[in-house]
Amino acid sequence: MSSDRHTLSGAYAVDALSAEEAEEFERHLEHCPACRDEVRELQQAAAQLGASEAAAPPPALRARVLAAADRLPQLPPRVTPLAVVRTRRWLPRALGAVAAVVVLVAGVAFGIHRTQQPDDHAVSGRNSRVFHAGDAETATLRTPRGTVSVATSRDLGQMAVDTRRLRTLPGHRVYQLWTVHAGTATSAGIVPPRADGKVMALPTAGTTVAITVEPAGGSVAPTGRPIVQVDPDTV
């Protein structure tokens, strides 16, 4: 984060950026939790400033607004957190069509190494059952933050993700898993700190699994681009 961008938080909070600058700053916010906190606080101060100008509107406006709302459908809750990511670049365009197992963000393709058995790195703990199932399919995926091993077992109906060789995150960040179907990401839970990884139900066909880095406790929607995305069908 450049300090120059950081100082835009004040101008952003009072809507003093051009549309282009505001958009760029919002993209920056997606990756800067500290900036989001600051913006939230500055917006609150600005809101108090605004409220200090309070003046009662003409009484007739009330009925007009209520009547208009009555005719206006409401938006459903956001279950398309991809809008937060603001780019569909990481959507699995090529998945299914290509043998590639991994679609990595920003259009960078990373090498992938397939194995029928867990590789030299011994898999233990919660992940082991899936990795050692008779019908286990496994893959090792390189990501910008280290490698991830993935195993699927149709017999068990489970998918296991071994995250031990991903870079250790600072205490306030966690890895979070998502199932992504038709452009909608649904949380599959966080990888608890110090855990080996995570076992989840085997996603249905056409659903991919993505991993993002989120604030501790996880997010309701991805706040950043996935470090890796896997189509379990191709594992």
Added chain:
Amino acid sequence: VAEPGLRLVPAHEPPDVDHLVGRVAVGDAHAFELLYDELSSAVFGLARRVVRDPARAEDVTQEVFLEVWRKAARFDRALGRARTWVMTIAHRRAVDAVRRSESQRRQEEHQVTVSEVGRDEPVDTVLEAEERGAVRQCLDTLTELQLESVRLAYFNGYTYTEVAALLEKPLPTIKTRMRDGLIRLRDCLEGDR
């Protein structure tokens, strides 16, 4: 003035705006009415301050509440208080209205000097309107440049580039003054609570 042992309580608790927005999110029209009653003065007052024309401020107020109605289910408490969310929408809508229709006027105002701006919209007028004591007191803690920067952006709808031109200061200075001015306001208001 209370008797010893007695406690003054408000006649009725002000409604919890976060709670109301949660109910609006599930289509509760009554909650929407209560929300309007609670926030319409703040929204309308801000809109009128920014767009100047009361009739247009009414339109902006309507737009704001309709956006709140539409998007209530998407309000994320993790991102702040509902009251702030509504006021942020209100400010954005008001500023959009100003930028849309007054770009011509704005271009002309680029030419005016700082002293003319000061005469047109003296700080005293703003402060006189700050009958909410806390905000007024806290604004007094800002430096003149912080106050001018925040005020011209927030109440006049200028971009920081325009504010820099008006005040004849470098862009980075204005950016920084907006930020540290708001930080000072935030800290002062927090201390007040």
